Amino acid sequence: MDLVFLLVVGIIAVALIAKFVTKEAKEGKCASCCGCDKANICSRK
Amino acid sequence: MKDSKELVVALAGNPNCGKTSVFNNLTGSRQHVGNWPGVTVERKEGTHIHGDVALKIIDLPGTYSLGAYSEDEAVARDYLLFGQPDVIVNIVDSTNLARNLYLTTQLLETGIPVVIALNMCDELASKGIKINVPLLSQLLGVPVVQTVASRGRGMEELVEKTIAAAGNPPAKSINYGPDLEPDLEAFVEELKELKTHLNPRFLALKLLEDTEFVKDIPLEESEKEKLLAIQEKNLERMRKKWGEGVETLLAERRYGYIAGMVKEAVQEESSLLARLSVSDKIDRIVTSRLFGIPFFLLVVWGIFQFTFTLGDPLVELLEGFFESFAEAAGIWLQNIGASELVSSFIGDGIIGGIGSILVFIPHIGLLFLAISILEDSGYMARAAYIMDRFMHMLGLHGKSFLPLLVGFGCNVPGIMATRTLENKNDRLITILINPLMSCGGRLPIYILFTSALFTANQGLVIFSLYLLGIVLAILMGMLFKKFLFKGDSAPFVMELPPYRLPTFKNTLLTMWDRVGAFIKRAGTVIFAASILIWFLANLPVGVEYASQQSLLGRIGSLLAPILKPAGFGNWQAASALIFGVVAKEVVVSTLGVIHGVGEEGLVGVIAKTWTPLAAYSFMVMNLLYIPCVATIGAIRRETNSWKWTLFAIGYSLALGWGVAALIYQVGSLLGFA
Numbered sequence: 256m257d258l259v260f261l262l263v264v265g266i267i268a269v270a271l272i273a274k275f276v277t278k279e280a281k282e283g284k285c286a287s288c289c290g291c292d293k294a295n296i297c298s299r300k
Numbered sequence: 301m302k303d304s305k306e307l308v309v310a311l312a313g314n315p316n317c318g319k320t321s322v323f324n325n326l327t328g329s330r331q332h333v334g335n336w337p338g339v340t341v342e343r344k345e346g347t348h349i350h351g352d353v354a355l356k357i358i359d360l361p362g363t364y365s366l367g368a369y370s371e372d373e374a375v376a377r378d379y380l381l382f383g384q385p386d387v388i389v390n391i392v393d394s395t396n397l398a399r400n401l402y403l404t405t406q407l408l409e410t411g412i413p414v415v416i417a418l419n420m421c422d423e424l425a426s427k428g429i430k431i432n433v434p435l436l437s438q439l440l441g442v443p444v445v446q447t448v449a450s451r452g453r454g455m456e457e458l459v460e461k462t463i464a465a466a467g468n469p470p471a472k473s474i475n476y477g478p479d480l481e482p483d484l485e486a487f488v489e490e491l492k493e494l495k496t497h498l499n500p501r502f503l504a505l506k507l508l509e510d511t512e513f514v515k516d517i518p519l520e521e522s523e524k525e526k527l528l529a530i531q532e533k534n535l536e537r538m539r540k541k542w543g544e545g546v547e548t549l550l551a552e553r554r555y556g557y558i559a560g561m562v563k564e565a566v567q568e569e570s571s572l573l574a575r576l577s578v579s580d581k582i583d584r585i586v587t588s589r590l591f592g593i594p595f596f597l598l599v600v601w602g603i604f605q606f607t608f609t610l611g612d613p614l615v616e617l618l619e620g621f622f623e624s625f626a627e628a629a630g631i632w633l634q635n636i637g638a639s640e641l642v643s644s645f646i647g648d649g650i651i652g653g654i655g656s657i658l659v660f661i662p663h664i665g666l667l668f669l670a671i672s673i674l675e676d677s678g679y680m681a682r683a684a685y686i687m688d689r690f691m692h693m694l695g696l697h698g699k700s701f702l703p704l705l706v707g708f709g710c711n712v713p714g715i716m717a718t719r720t721l722e723n724k725n726d727r728l729i730t731i732l733i734n735p736l737m738s739c740g741g742r743l744p745i746y747i748l749f750t751s752a753l754f755t756a757n758q759g760l761v762i763f764s765l766y767l768l769g770i771v772l773a774i775l776m777g778m779l780f781k782k783f784l785f786k787g788d789s790a791p792f793v794m795e796l797p798p799y800r801l802p803t804f805k806n807t808l809l810t811m812w813d814r815v816g817a818f819i820k821r822a823g824t825v826i827f828a829a830s831i832l833i834w835f836l837a838n839l840p841v842g843v844e845y846a847s848q849q850s851l852l853g854r855i856g857s858l859l860a861p862i863l864k865p866a867g868f869g870n871w872q873a874a875s876a877l878i879f880g881v882v883a884k885e886v887v888v889s890t891l892g893v894i895h896g897v898g899e900e901g902l903v904g905v906i907a908k909t910w911t912p913l914a915a916y917s918f919m920v921m922n923l924l925y926i927p928c929v930a931t932i933g934a935i936r937r938e939t940n941s942w943k944w945t946l947f948a949i950g951y952s953l954a955l956g957w958g959v960a961a962l963i964y965q966v967g968s969l970l971g972f973a
Contacts (some may be wrong), residue, residue, distance in 0.1 A: 257641050258841050263646065265835040271828035276882060276929045 306354045310380055312407060313391035314400050315362030316681075318419040321449035323359035323389055326459070346963045350459050352708045353841035358385065362398075366406045377688050380410065384497060385415045386550060389458065391449070394418040396429055397566055401558045405474055408442065411499030413465040415459030417443040417458050422451070423800075426578065429568050436565040441472030444723065452802055458849060473501065474551045483541065487534040492663050495523055507531045507537065548562045565889025578800045583682065592686040593765050599679070600766060603670040603675045604759035607663055611852050612758075614662035615751070616618060619901055633802075640919035644845060645834060648893055653830020656902050660744045667743065671708065672810040676802035680705055689773065700730040704773060708766075709814070711927060714739075715934040725785035732780060732936055732948050733773040735927035736955075738766045740814065746887050749915040752906035761916070769923055772955065821883065829879055829886040833893045848893045867914035867964035867973075879923065913972045917964040925956030 311319045327346025344359040349749050365375065373430035376839060380388060386914070390407050392400040424431065427866075437444040443461040447454030476484060486506060491500040494517060506513050507527075510940040514527055538546050586595050626647050633643040654763065676681050687701040708716025714734045721727040738746075746765055750758040843850045846859060848871055855878065857869030864868045872894050880887035888902075895905040901904050906915070927935070936945040 257639070258643055261644075261835060261838055261841065264649075264831060266837075268835055272825065272832060272882060275825040275828055280308035287591050295926075 305352060306356060307386045307463065307734070308356045308358065308384075308463055309387050309389055309944055310358045310360055310383065310385035311389050312360050312376060312403065313362060314364055314393060314396075314403060314420075317389045317391045317393040317400060318449040319359055319362065319364065322389070322417060322419070322447070322458075323357055325449055325452050325455050326355070327442055338526055348459065350463060353463055354903075355462065355755055355933075358383070361715060363403065366410075366506070367401055370785045371524060378516070378833060380407070380412070381401070382500065387415060389415050389417055389461050389681075391417045391447075394421050394431060394446075395423050395429065397431070398558055398562050401561065401946050402438065402554060405554050405558065406502075408440065408470040409473060409499065409502040409505060411502060413468050414442045414470050415458065415462050415465045416440065417447045417449070417454070418962040419447045420961065421446045421454075422448045422538070429566060434563045436561070437564060439561050439876070440470070442470050445874070447513060448602050450806070459609050474557050476550065478543075478581045480549070480553065483534075483538050487530075487538075490530045490534070494519075495529055496574050501898070503775075504534075508535065509648065512533065513793065531550065578639055581680070583797055585732075586679070587682050587685055587746060592682075593690065596683050596686050599683075601759065601763045603667065604763045606670055607666045608758045608762075611666045612751075615659055617893075618659040618661065619903070623901065626655065641838070644838070645831075648837075649834030650827070650843065652892045652895075653833065653889040654822050654827055656748075656888050657826055660888075661815060661818065664740060664743060664818050664971055665748050665811055666741070668709070668814040668962060669807065669811045672807045673802045676806055678799045691777075697827055698750075699775070700726060700733075703730050703734060704737050704770070707734045707739060710739050711735050711737060711742070711931040712934045714929065715938050716939045718938065726780075728939060728944065729777050732944065732951075733777045733933055735931055735935075735948065735952055736769045736776065736922055736924060738769045738775040739884070740818065741928060742922055744885050744888045746919055748891070748903065749906060749910070749919055752903045753910060753912045753915045765919055768959075772924065772959070773856075776951070792831060821885065824885050826885050826889050830893050831880050832881060833875070833886075833890050835894060842954050852894070862957075863921075865965065866960035867911075867917045867968075868921070868960075873918060879920065879924065879929060881926050883930070884922065887922060905936070911973060913964060913967040917960040917967070920963055921956045921960040923956070924952055924959060926953050 311323055313319050323346060324342065326348040333541065346357045346359070347359055348355040352736070358379065360379055361373065362919050363373040363376040365373075366377050366380065367474055383621075388407050390408070392404060404414070406417065418431065418433065418436075421431075432443050433446060444460050445458045447455055447458055449455070475481065484501070485806050487504040488500045489507075491503050494500075496503070496517065498517070511531070514524065514531060517524070517527070519527065533854060535546075542549055583590055629651060630643060630647050633646060638646075674683075684701045684705060691701060700718075700744070703714045703717035703721075705714075706717045711734050714737060715731050718727045718730045721730060742765075743762075746762045747758075752759050754761045808868040836855065837850050839851040847853055854870050856873075856875035859874035860869045860871050863874055868874075872891060875894070876887040876890040879890050891906070892902050893904055910918075926932075932945060933948065935948050936942065939945060964973075
């Protein structure tokens with residue numbers, strides 16, 4: 256049971272990281288700062 | 301007009317004239333407004349509804365002319381010339397009329413309807429300047445509206461005049477004098493045969509000024525050939541008469557026209573005392589050769605003192621909250637009969653991981669509040685000016701310092717901001733050194749370790765890390781310039797905007813944007829990374845949680861020996877560094893997941909298990925080693941080269957390890973270990 260729980264959690268974590276990181280890297284979005292997605296210097300715009 | 305119900309309005313003007321403020325006012329948007337040139341490097345769109353008319357507003361990067369000397373200028377020029385807006389709203393800094401009107405004269409020549417927003421009118425009185433607005437409007441042949449965009453004044457009138465101007469091209473054009481005009485007219489006549497939407501007179505002038513411009517015009521091949529032939533013929537004729545300097549001659553005539561117009565419409569108090577504005581007086585001290593750099597350092601040091609003095613009590617409160625929350629969650633999970641693993645998942649994985657990051661919200665908020673005030677006041681432009689002189693002494697381009705300043709917030713927009721650099725080599729160097737600037741993501745790491753081990757000198761230690769980043773960025777820039785990108789830097793004149801009182805709304809909005817983004821990040825990438833780390837800390841099944849035998853411990857143990865010379869050769873630090881590449885804040889959440897946020901708190905654990913020297917060396921490593929994934933993505937995109945992206949990763953890793961090891965070894969020799 257523990258193994259199943261761990262595996263589910265692990266797969267979800269990897270999928271989420273892949274999703275968020277790919278989004279950030281592709282879109283040049285790094286939200287920890289000045290809200291660069293709000294700034295006019297973000298290439299996504 | 302494209303449609304009676306919709307107008308496309310382009311906002312154009314010199315850098316730092318307030319375009320983004322006008323845009324925000326009209327569209328209700330919250331674009332980042334900074335009091336230094338280059339905040340807008342790409343165009344932005346928004347909508348303003350006025351009665352039954354929808355205005356599609358396009359905010360363009362600042363440009364001094366319709367030349368295209370840098371990429372952001374090219375964005376503005378191309379949109380104005382080829383985007384076919386219905387009206388151009390030319391935002392003009394009314395305190396600097398003569399310089400701003402150069403672009404205006406070129407805009408008038410495009411034949412597109414123009415409305416002038418005479419911005420920052422509230423600063424005129426303090427500078428002893430009076431503008432005769434009706435006369436200026438008459439001389440330019442277009443409507444002129446007085447505005448104070450930062451306070452929303454004059455916006456209604458601006459919108460009304462803009463709607464009225466649609467379909468009405470400028471009534472006047474510059475007369476280049478009886479000697480030049482006949483040649484110009486002959487050129488214009490020939491151009492009228494071409495199938496292009498560009499105004500023939502504008503096209504003639506542009507082709508005289510920029511012989512390469514023809515390449516940028518979207519024309520059929522046959523039309524392009526015809527245009528080239530006309531250009532060559534007329535250029536030859538005019539060069540015979542005027543020599544090679546036709547471009548200079550046109551610029552001189554424009555400046556002459558502007559000087560005359562300013563003389564007619566502007567009254568300036570002539571006494572020296574009146575002209576020496578408050579800004580000038582302040583600048584005499586803060587940008588002086590003697591006091592400039594010490595004052596800059598004092599300001600940065602002051603920011604950190606402010607951040608920690610006010611932030612520490614709030615952080616303690618949040619820490620208490622998360623401890624109680626973890627405790628309550630533990631009791632609740634026990635009551636509902638959750639397994640030990642699920643309890644650990646909630647307590648150690650989620651609350652431990654995210655909680656260890658969220659406790660730093662007060663520090664992040666206060667730091668960015670202080671930076672926002674500096675940006676808004678105009679001091680940041682002075683900081684760049686001071687560093688410009690310093691960087692020129694080192695053979696670097698002074699303009700590079702602006703993207704580096706942006707990098708303090710986040711390296712990604714810092715790298716984007718290098719688009720303002722005309723010279724490709726300067727741009728590449730600035731991209732490569734930008735990750736050495738200490739971004740907001742590294743701050744939680746510094747706060748954690750200084751809170752644990754440098755309580756008496758917290759501000760000073762963090763200040764030293766920021767400074768180390770700047771110094772190393774300059775040194776690496778020099779090295780790259782000397783060995784990789786030889787050549788002279790383009791000259792750069794730093795524009796110094798007048799000091800302004802930061803507006804309460806803008807300052808708070810900027811701070812909230814940054815704090816909000818930080819919280820959002822905690823809920824996305826940091827949350828996911830914390831779960832992954834918890835997962836690795838529990839494998840293989842049955843292993844003691846977060847022990848060296850866990851998968852997390854084994855991964856960290858592989859790297860730990862390499863880190864030993866730098867003073868942090870333990871698997872916990874190594875794991876944190878590995879996952880820190882995902883996002884720098886994950887370094888803290890990794891340690892949070894490993895150690896938990898129990899009674900002692902993460903700060904307490906760090907205080908017991910680390911020495912100050914090893915902690916300092918670890919913070920230096922975090923400052924310098926491999927940029928985060930988002931920054932790597934930005935480097936790849938902006939350099940368009942995997943070679944330079946891998947180089948940025950490789951050199952920063954070597955530099956991080958080298959400097960951290962040096963600090964630890966020298967510190968140990970001096971007895972600090």
